[in-house]
Amino acid sequence: MHRAGLFKGVLHGGRERATLTIMLQQTVIQRQEVVCRTRNESGMQTPALFVHGAGSEKDIWLFVSHYVAEKLPDKPLLLLDLPGHGDSEPPGRQSIESYAAVVTEFLQANRLGPVDIIGHSMGGLIAQAAALAQPQLVRKLCLAATGARLKVLPLIFELLPEQTEAFFSNMQQFAFGPSIERKLAEKVIDRMRHLDPLTIRGDFVACDAFDARARLSEIFAPTLVVAGDQDLLAPAKINRKLADGLPFARYVELAETGHMIPLERPRELAERLCEHFEA
Numbered sequence: 001m002h003r004a005g006l007f008k009g010v011l012h013g014g015r016e017r018a019t020l021t022i023m024l025q026q027t028v029i030q031r032q033e034v035v036c037r038t039r040n041e042s043g044m045q046t047p048a049l050f051v052h053g054a055g056s057e058k059d060i061w062l063f064v065s066h067y068v069a070e071k072l073p074d075k076p077l078l079l080l081d082l083p084g085h086g087d088s089e090p091p092g093r094q095s096i097e098s099y100a101a102v103v104t105e106f107l108q109a110n111r112l113g114p115v116d117i118i119g120h121s122m123g124g125l126i127a128q129a130a131a132l133a134q135p136q137l138v139r140k141l142c143l144a145a146t147g148a149r150l151k152v153l154p155l156i157f158e159l160l161p162e163q164t165e166a167f168f169s170n171m172q173q174f175a176f177g178p179s180i181e182r183k184l185a186e187k188v189i190d191r192m193r194h195l196d197p198l199t200i201r202g203d204f205v206a207c208d209a210f211d212a213r214a215r216l217s218e219i220f221a222p223t224l225v226v227a228g229d230q231d232l233l234a235p236a237k238i239n240r241k242l243a244d245g246l247p248f249a250r251y252v253e254l255a256e257t258g259h260m261i262p263l264e265r266p267r268e269l270a271e272r273l274c275e276h277f278e279a
Helices: 058-071 096-109 122-133 154-159 164-174 182-192 197-209 213-218 236-245 266-278
Strands: 023-029 032-039 048-051 077-080 115-120 138-144 223-228 249-254
Touching: 023 096, 032 058, 032 096, 048 058, 048 096, 048 122, 058 077, 058 115, 058 266, 096 122, 096 197, 115 122, 122 138, 122 197, 122 213, 138 266, 154 164, 154 197, 164 182, 164 197, 213 236, 223 236, 223 266, 236 249, 249 266
Parallel strands: 048 077, 048 115, 115 138, 138 223, 223 249
Antiparallel strands: 023 032, 032 077
16 A cells, blocks of 8 residues: 655755654544554654645655654654545545544544644645534644635636646646745646546535634634745635634744645744644
8 A cells, every 4th residue: 555755755855865764554434544654653742643735645744744853753743644645545525524524533543632733725624624523632723825715716627537637737837836846846746646536626626615714713722824925726815814713823924935835845834833832
C-alpha cells in the first residue's frame, strides 16, 4: 500500500535536507483502512492531527511537520490520508460532515483527544465540522487557506471528471503563489494524477455544499487562521471573515503567498503553529 513520499525528505527544492523518521499507522474506519504518518509517536504533549485539502494527501504536511517536530520533539504529529487519498482505501466522501466523521472516528479508535487539528483548505472545513460535532475531541484549531463558506469555481465542475488534464493545468496556474518553486508545484500536480478524478470531484462537491457561517459562534477552541495574500482559491478576505466569526481566533496573513501555504511557507506556518500550540 505504501508509496514513495511526495518529497522524500527534501526541503525547499533540495536546498535543505533532513531525515524524516516517520512511521505509518493503519486504522480501520467505517470498514476502510485509513493511513497516517506519525512523528514523535511516544511524545507526551497534546497530539496534532494534520488534515489535507481537496485532491491532496498527507505528504503535503511533510515540510511543516519536520519543522514542528524539530521545535516540539515531545508533541506527537499525525498526518492523515482521508479515504480515497494517498495510501488510504477508497472510496472518498462527498460531504464535509462525512469526512469529519472519519476524522472523529479515527481519533476515538486510537483513543486520542482532545487534540490540536490543523486543516488546509477542505481540511479546514473538516476541522470546523469536527469541532462542531465532537468539541470534546478538539483542544485547538489551525485553519489555513479556508473559510466558513468555500465556494468552488464552476470551471472545476465543468472539467471534472472528464477533462482531467485541463483541470490539472488550471490547478497549476491558480493554486500556487509566486514564491513556489516550479519543480515542487509540478510534483504536487503529478501526485494529484494518482487520484480517481471522481474522488477529486467529490471533494469539491463537499466543499461547495458546506456552510458553517451560522455556527461559528459554537466553536470555542482557540483558533489560528492563516491566509495567503495572493490566494485565488480561498481569498484572504474569506479567511478574515472566518476569524472574525470565531469567538477565540487570531488571524495571520502571509505575504507573497498563494493557496498552498503548507508548501509555499512551511517554516513560517510551522513557527506560527508552535506559538499557537504553546500559548
